[in-house]
Amino acid sequence: PAASAMDTIVPAPESVTPNPAADFELSEQTAILAPGEAAGVGEYLAGVVRPSTGFPVPVNPALPGTGDIALALDGDPALGPEGYRLQVADDAVRVHATSTDGLFNGVQTLRQLLPAGIESPTAQPGPWTMPGGEITDKPRFGHRSAQLDPARHFFTVDMVKRYIDQVAKYKINKLHLHLTDDQGWRLQINSWPRLTEFGAQTEVGGTPGGFYTQQDYAEIVDYAASRHMTVIPEIDMPGHTNAALSSYAELNCDGVAPPPYTGIDVGFSSLCVNKDITYRFVEDVIREVAALTPGPYLHIGGDEAHSTTDEDYVAFMSKVLPLVEKYGKKPLGWHEYGKAAPQGDAVLQFWGTTNGDPLLTEAVARGNKVLASPANKSYLDMKYDENTPLGLQWAGFIEVADAYGWDPGSYLQGVPEESVLGVEAPMFSETLETSQHIEFMAFPRLPAIAELGWSAKGALNWESFKNRLATQGPRWQAAGQDFYRSPQIPWT
Numbered sequence: 001p002a003a004s005a006m007d008t009i010v011p012a013p014e015s016v017t018p019n020p021a022a023d024f025e026l027s028e029q030t031a032i033l034a035p036g037e038a039a040g041v042g043e044y045l046a047g048v049v050r051p052s053t054g055f056p057v058p059v060n061p062a063l064p065g066t067g068d069i070a071l072a073l074d075g076d077p078a079l080g081p082e083g084y085r086l087q088v089a090d091d092a093v094r095v096h097a098t099s100t101d102g103l104f105n106g107v108q109t110l111r112q113l114l115p116a117g118i119e120s121p122t123a124q125p126g127p128w129t130m131p132g133g134e135i136t137d138k139p140r141f142g143h144r145s146a147q148l149d150p151a152r153h154f155f156t157v158d159m160v161k162r163y164i165d166q167v168a169k170y171k172i173n174k175l176h177l178h179l180t181d182d183q184g185w186r187l188q189i190n191s192w193p194r195l196t197e198f199g200a201q202t203e204v205g206g207t208p209g210g211f212y213t214q215q216d217y218a219e220i221v222d223y224a225a226s227r228h229m230t231v232i233p234e235i236d237m238p239g240h241t242n243a244a245l246s247s248y249a250e251l252n253c254d255g256v257a258p259p260p261y262t263g264i265d266v267g268f269s270s271l272c273v274n275k276d277i278t279y280r281f282v283e284d285v286i287r288e289v290a291a292l293t294p295g296p297y298l299h300i301g302g303d304e305a306h307s308t309t310d311e312d313y314v315a316f317m318s319k320v321l322p323l324v325e326k327y328g329k330k331p332l333g334w335h336e337y338g339k340a341a342p343q344g345d346a347v348l349q350f351w352g353t354t355n356g357d358p359l360l361t362e363a364v365a366r367g368n369k370v371l372a373s374p375a376n377k378s379y380l381d382m383k384y385d386e387n388t389p390l391g392l393q394w395a396g397f398i399e400v401a402d403a404y405g406w407d408p409g410s411y412l413q414g415v416p417e418e419s420v421l422g423v424e425a426p427m428f429s430e431t432l433e434t435s436q437h438i439e440f441m442a443f444p445r446l447p448a449i450a451e452l453g454w455s456a457k458g459a460l461n462w463e464s465f466k467n468r469l470a471t472q473g474p475r476w477q478a479a480g481q482d483f484y485r486s487p488q489i490p491w492t
């Protein structure tokens with residue numbers, strides 16, 4: 001077991017210096033001091049500690065005083081855009097950063113220094129003691145992403161917010177939403193209303209589907225931003241488009257709309273590459289989605305276009321990629337779209353079960369970056385083992401040690417670390433319907449992927465990780481969040 005709670009942080013910080021003589025006790029008198037722009041993070045922290053301690057924990061703009069937790073935007077530039085310095089002394093706690101993102105990351109570490117009960121939504125007995133010492137920290141990769149698939153099974157705005165809060169604890173800073181697929185179109189597009197009026201009616205298994213109005217989507221974007229997370233919307237094309245094709249007969253090459261699809265096969269649908277209306281459709285969708293998305297990326301999918309010839313696929317992508325740029329976004333796509341040789345600032349998301357692909361080497365040569373999400377390491381919808389009641393197994397079983405046992409900076413052949421944008425943990429929802437399902441599959445493997453994205457290469461160590469991960473179990477229990485009690489972890 002760790003000597004100090006300072007040695008249990010997930011993801012592993014860059015440097016930790018415990019000082020047992022300087023424990024800090026959060027008390028009835030503690031205030032959070034958060035001047036100027038730091039106020040938002042101050043209110044967030046107060047929202048974490050008030051319910052479980054029962055203390056008032058006011059948030060003040062005043063300068064630091066004794067007995068207070070102070071958030072200050074006076075960080076050393078060397079901390080970078082997301083780094084922080086956390087100092088815990090017996091009379092005060094300080095978080096220093098160069099940005100509110102850095103303060104937010106420091107607060108995620110600070111909350112892990114408090115006992116597990118701090119995560120409870122109801123008042124718990126104290127004492128609320130934090131171990132003394134100092135932590136200096138910043139991420140290895142700037143892109144650390146979690147993906148949700150509301151297309152196969154629809155997830156409400158509240159379910160998405162719940163997952164945002166759960167993954168933010170591990171310094172995930174991107175949320176990829178797989179908004180469209182064969183089984184459902186989940187985002188209202190004003191210029192093509194039947195996409196949701198008709199195309200959102202159902203889901204895998206034939207149960208009622210659902211969709212996000214543009215206001216719902218804006219609410220998700222704003223909530224994610226309040227957790228310092230950027231939303232990356234995915235409009236999957238030209239394959240995985242049965243929901244759109246069933247909504248508009250004219251989008252089909254033969255002018256006949258297929259019925260809504262509630263199975264889990266892939267590769268049977270394709271937009272009609274040779275029709276002009278296809279590109280009016282795509283441009284309208286990209287225009288509306290880009291206008292709703294403050295973040296820099298728009299994910300255009302591109303996977304499993306088995307009903308589109310390679311020639312047609314390249315022709316399609318060659319017309320669509322300029323539209324992404326036209327509306328001010330950078331293209332992200334599953335790595336097959338490398339066939340269309342996207343320009344420099346495009347990103348290929350690798351989802352293979354091998355150590356790379358020639359398309360990645362070609363992409364690196366063009367100056368593209370690669371987002372690492374190998375399906376046999378990072379897919380949270382894979383079963384843990386043959387007994388897992390939920391999930392798929394096409395990429396193999398993924399236990400926690402598998403999810404942790406690779407280095408994103410060197411795993412992909414022909415992709416040097418400087419070409420790796422970061423990591424993502426996809427979670428496709430063919431078999432997942434509820435928040436409990438999401439939590440059971442995401443925890444404890446999501447924190448493993450989060451550590452691979454955040455911690456220094458030299459800090460990646462299974463013995464250390466599994467012991468630190470073990471201390472997260474009581475925190476998830478306190479929060480009323482489900483997780484899989486992997487036999488690989490010495491749960492505390």
Ligand SMILES: CC1=[NH+][C@H]2[C@@H](O1)O[C@H](CO)[C@@H](O)[C@@H]2O
Pocket residue numbers: 266303304334351379381392428429430
């Ligand atoms: C990028 C990608 N395309 C496929 C593949 O991942 O596997 C997923 C299930 O694990 C499936 O839902 C998805 O449609």
